[in-house]
Amino acid sequence: MSEYPKVEIREGLVSVIVPDLSKYIVGNRPEPAHAPVFYNPRMEVNRSLSTAIINGYIGYMNKAGITICEPLSGTGVRAVRYAREVNGVSRVIANDISERAYELIRLNVDKNGLNDVVSVYRDDANNLLLRLAREGGCDVVDIDPFGSPQPFIENSLRAVRDQGLLCVTATDVGVLSGKYPIKCVRRYGALPQKFPFRFEVGIRILISMIARYALSMDYGIQPLVSFLDGHYYRVCVLILKDRAYALETLRNLGYAYYRLSTLQRGFIPGYPIPTNTRYRLAGPLWIGNLWDAEFLMNHFMSNVKDYFSDRAREISKLIVEEALGPNIPYALTTEISRDLGRELPINDVIGVIRGLGYQAVRSHFHIKGFRTNADLLRVREVIIGK
Ligand SMILES: C[S@@+](CC[C@H](N)C(=O)[O-])C[C@H]1O[C@@H](n2cnc3c(N)ncnc32)[C@H](O)[C@@H]1O
Structure with missing residues (x-):
């Protein structure tokens, strides 16, 4: 050896x-x-x-x-x-x-x-x-x-x-x-x-x-x-x-x-x-x-064990949520906060979009990422008008 x-x-x-x-x-x-x-x-x-x-x-x-x-x-x-x-x-x-x-x-x-x-x-x-x-x-x-x-x-x-x-x-x-x-x-x-x-x-x-x-x-x-x-x-x-x-x-x-x-x-x-x-x-x-x-909901999640690290369990939850979102590339909150002079928290952005009747879920790819089927310029207008 x-x-x-x-x-x-x-x-x-x-x-x-x-x-x-x-x-x-x-x-x-x-x-x-x-x-x-x-x-x-x-x-x-x-x-x-x-x-x-x-x-x-x-x-x-x-x-x-x-x-x-x-x-x-x-x-x-x-x-x-x-x-x-x-x-x-x-x-x-x-x-x-x-x-x-x-x-x-x-x-x-x-x-x-x-x-x-x-x-x-x-x-x-x-x-x-x-x-x-x-x-x-x-x-x-x-x-x-x-x-x-x-x-x-x-x-x-x-x-x-x-x-x-x-x-x-x-x-x-x-x-x-x-x-x-x-x-x-x-x-x-x-x-x-x-x-x-x-x-x-x-x-x-x-x-x-x-x-x-x-x-x-x-x-x-x-x-x-x-x-x-x-x-x-x-x-x-x-x-x-x-x-x-x-x-x-x-x-x-x-x-x-x-x-x-x-x-x-x-x-x-x-x-x-x-x-x-x-x-x-x-x-x-x-x-x-x-x-x-x-697969994620019915076969994967039940095999994610308590003894896995916090990070492993966190990713599991994030991807299950993200998999239910639309198959459209994720957007960043910074894209719709542009011209606003302040950064909007991701959960606020998701709340606004859902309030407009569209899908919105967080993306595990980026801390400021979310996946939506809404028109992002319209979302930006609504946020600026608030
Ligand atoms: C990133 S490490 C593997 C880590 C391991 N899978 C784990 O989960 O800990 C990559 C390994 O591939 C081996 N390796 C590189 N080229 C190879 C080849 N052509 N055939 C077989 N093994 C190779 C290296 O010796 C190294 O041990």
Whole structure:
């Protein structure tokens, strides 16, 4: 076993050994990427919500005895949590290319008495995924890399079974949300824009990248859950290996537009060519729903546990509420407070809009974000006139 400072931590229902991050400080903060094996305690939110999503998926699809593959496991904390916390899991495949990570995963699997559930490999993720595809595939593939998931999507789609679940993390939020547009074009084949709802543009570009790989294989996708949490996006989509679903997925690709003068925003269908090019556009991107509201309400929420962190439970509540709002990009209170000389609290704005008889819900993408089907110029007039 490689020698470096380690500590034991508790997360969810497991205890695992991880690198002692207090020994890897950059600036005045621990830097997980500098440790011999990657471990980020802030990703507890991602891991906890993912156990709830996979448990919900099992109920939603009426499955039993599922297999989960995590090809980029790091310390193995996620794989070990899945083995312990997902009901009816029969096998978890944990893998990492790094020798030190492989050793640590094996230690953590053993420490939790899970040797008969978790198989541990040391391989390149793409090799592993191709091998699993040849051997019949998995029900759930979870891609949780450092940076972009793009290099692993094509083989994940091969390895996931029909009606399986593909969960993807992307930590390159800056690229996807318009900070480095040309990098986004190169990496994701889509142009982002710094629209007020640019964080939504980013997650929709991420989903569209998965959708376009799926289309090339005649598969369709259906997002169950999508969220942004600080430095990363997370999306979990059903993979439907049927041409009819591929054609439906094609209809959910298009572009997002925004007009500063009227505050209008929305989606324009059409892939690869938008059906209308009057506005400044971002895309191509996913224009369908970001959430399956029925899944969230009836299958996900009941699997959000008291032992999850406050942040994990907070995001759960926010996305369930947001999923019931209209599929129109979120707006910011600052957009309608312009010229007013004061900033309006989000709950006041939502109250005004609901008073006018329109839908309005908070958006988890931004502290000042809300989703509405109201005309925002009219809302601004009403607020200014108050
Ligand atoms: C962000 S960490 C994984 C964190 C882990 N999923 C968790 O929840 O804590 C990414 C891991 O991918 C591994 N990795 C990078 N490239 C890889 C590749 N091509 N094949 C397999 N593992 C790889 C790295 O060694 C690193 O441990």
